[in-house]
Amino acid sequence: xxxxxxxxxxxxxxxxxxxxxxxxxxxxxxxxxxxxxxxxxxxxxxxxxxxxxxxxxxxxxxxxxxxxxxxxxxxxxxxxxxxxxxxxxxxxxxxxxxxxxxxxxxxxxxxxxxxxxxxxxxxxxxxxxxxxxxxxxxxxxxxxxxxxxxxxxxxxxxxxxxxxxxxxxxxxxxxxxxxxxxxxxxxxxxxxxxxxxxxxxxxxxxxxxxxxxxxxxxxxxxxxxxxxxxxxxxxxxxxxxxxxxxxxxxxxxxxxxxxxxxxxxxxxxxxxxxxxxxxxxxxxxxxxxxxxxxxxxxxxxxxxxxxxxxxxxxxxxxxxxxxxxxxxxxxxxxxxxxxxxxxxxxxxxxxxxxxxxxxxxxxxxxxxxxxxxxxxxxxxxxxxxxxxxxxxxxxxxxxxxxxxxxxxxx
Amino acid sequence: xxxxxxxxxxxxxxxxxxxxxxxxxxxxxxxxxxxxxxxxxxxxxxxxxxxxxxxxxxxxxxxxxxxxxxxxxxxxxxxxxxxxxxxxxxxxxxxxxxxxxxxxxxxxxxxxxxxxxxxxxxxxxxxxxxxxxxxxxxxxxxxxxx
Numbered sequence: 104x105x106x107x108x109x110x111x112x113x114x115x116x117x118x119x120x121x122x123x124x125x126x127x128x129x130x131x132x133x134x135x136x137x138x139x140x141x142x143x144x145x146x147x148x149x150x151x152x153x154x155x156x157x158x159x160x161x162x163x164x165x166x167x168x169x170x171x172x173x174x175x176x177x178x179x180x181x182x183x184x185x186x187x188x189x190x191x192x193x194x195x196x197x198x199x200x201x202x203x204x205x206x207x208x209x210x211x212x213x214x215x216x217x218x219x220x221x222x223x224x225x226x227x228x229x230x231x232x233x234x235x236x237x238x239x240x241x242x243x244x245x246x247x248x249x250x251x252x253x254x255x256x257x258x259x260x261x262x263x264x265x266x267x268x269x270x271x272x273x274x275x276x277x278x279x280x281x282x283x284x285x286x287x288x289x290x291x292x293x294x295x296x297x298x299x300x301x302x303x304x305x306x307x308x309x310x311x312x313x314x315x316x317x318x319x320x321x322x323x324x325x326x327x328x329x330x331x332x333x334x335x336x337x338x339x340x341x342x343x344x345x346x347x348x349x350x351x352x353x354x355x356x357x358x359x360x361x362x363x364x365x366x367x368x369x370x371x372x373x374x375x376x377x378x379x380x381x382x383x384x385x386x387x388x389x390x391x392x393x394x395x396x397x398x399x400x401x402x403x404x405x406x407x408x409x410x411x412x413x414x415x416x417x418x419x420x421x422x423x424x425x426x427x428x429x430x431x432x433x434x435x436x437x438x439x440x441x442x443x444x445x446x447x448x449x450x451x452x453x454x455x456x457x458x459x460x461x462x463x464x465x466x467x468x469x470x471x472x473x474x475x476x477x478x479x480x481x482x483x484x485x486x487x488x489x490x491x492x493x494x495x496x497x498x499x500x501x502x503x504x505x506x507x508x509x510x511x512x513x
Numbered sequence: 514x515x516x517x518x519x520x521x522x523x524x525x526x527x528x529x530x531x532x533x534x535x536x537x538x539x540x541x542x543x544x545x546x547x548x549x550x551x552x553x554x555x556x557x558x559x560x561x562x563x564x565x566x567x568x569x570x571x572x573x574x575x576x577x578x579x580x581x582x583x584x585x586x587x588x589x590x591x592x593x594x595x596x597x598x599x600x601x602x603x604x605x606x607x608x609x610x611x612x613x614x615x616x617x618x619x620x621x622x623x624x625x626x627x628x629x630x631x632x633x634x635x636x637x638x639x640x641x642x643x644x645x646x647x648x649x650x651x652x653x654x655x656x657x658x659x
Contacts, residue, residue: 146584150603156585160601163586393582393611421607430610467606469615495615497569498560508614509519509567512658
């Protein structure tokens with residue numbers, strides 16, 4: 104009988120469990136979980152602060168998920184090292200977990216910037232895990248002034264979550280705009296305005312050079328008092344366990360399309376993995392939930408002796424604040440084409456006969472049709488793209504394609 | 514499994530399917546009471562151009578990217594049917610971003626909704642199919658992709 108070990112217990116791990124079980128109903132599965140929670144949907148933590156999600160309703164796959172799939176979970180345990188020759192994983196309590204195949208679903212960790220005086224700040228948080236959100240909730244009061252360092256997805260979702268629960272929220276970032284990794288200046292300005300209309304204050308193009316317990320001294324000379332500090336400057340893939348075992352890593356753990364690492368019988372999936380980005384043709388960490396789920400599933404199938412590839416990964420983000428949603432996908436490379444109305448912006452990036460990426464704000468309708476055009480490499484010459492840009496519709500696909508989509512097997 | 518299929522040659526673009534859908538999912542027993550004078554939020558919509566029309570609703574994909582992408586665990590697949598738990602949906606639009614058919618859209622309440630084949634409502638079978646005057650929408654078995 105095969106034995107599987109999964110290090111990590113997020114969505115990639117959950118997908119891996121399902122992938123394994125789709126091929127092998129009986130092999131032993133052991134999950135090493137640092138967090139003392141069953142697998143849960145991590146992006147819900149900001150919605151928890153808003154009262155739109157509850158810890159008991161965040162779990163993956165129902166309450167019997169592990170029991171149903173015959174999974175042993177070791178909660179609160181950390182995997183220290185892999186012994187590839189012996190095919191064992193050594194845990195922090197000395198336990199050796201043997202494996203036939205191993206999946207690293209170790210996720211990422213918040214990057215802690217080297218700011219002078221950071222150690223003097225007692226009320227300091229990250230915003231990555233449910234425990235982070237619970238601790239942050241405990242620390243804030245209606246009088247709290249919150250300073251969030253980082254105006255990316257995590258920092259801003261944290262700001263939205265805390266909105267209305269504290270006296271003030273300031274978000275600072277080195278970049279000159281919010282969500283700089285996914286939005287261009289014009290789209291970012293729209294989103295920033297929506298956030299400001301809801302009471303969030305920004306300090307952009309600026310960085311904290313020194314901190315005291317309740318004060319941030321900014322490069323611009325600004326002095327920002329705070330009661331609670333949230334660090335959301337970015338994340339780093341957790342790669343060290345593989346690197347220490349001699350495996351190949353770059354920014355993430357390098358994987359092929361079958362999610363294999365450079366070490367035999369060792370796979371990786373999710374935020375820790377660096378796989379193929381279809382939209383750029385480059386290797387890249389695609390730290391988003393859908394890819395974690397799909398990569399995990401592919402890894403699991405292959406670990407159990409089946410065959411699955413994950414070769415359609417692209418960056419995709421649906422992110423909204425106070426009712427304004429930005430939907431983005433793919434690479435912002437090539438020729439730019441845009442469609443604007445008074446309240447919305449659509450930007451498309453094309454290269455030759457292909458759609459490479461897009462950025463939509465304030466217009467969500469049927470955006471998945473655009474995403475599928477990137478993923479499927481739909482030739483732009485096969486659709487009236489001028490009409491498609493204005494309003495996504497499957498009716499614009501060639502008849503043969505349409506008939507297959509709505510009359511054929513799925 | 515049985516799915517909803519459309520034949521664009523027969524669709525008259527009458528939009529009756531949209532009304533039947535909204536009514537079947539309204540929970541009310543009187544169509545006028547449910548729909549009259551109100552904006553409707555059907556889970557099927559007629560698409561097309563000057564020449565062709567057809568109705569689009571969830572395809573109930575065997576390998577559903579929406580389920581794998583949902584950040585809230587609101588979408589699930591059971592016995593082949595993709596369902597959404599509207600209590601769990603946080604309205605993030607990730608499913609809208611990934612569905613290649615454009616089959617999900619917000620409800621009046623702002624969370625996403627989709628076709629669940631009327632299996633859970635009083636209709637018991639797809640109301641769009643039952644009400645289509647030209648049999649342009651059918652509910653039948655055509656096999657699976659894999």
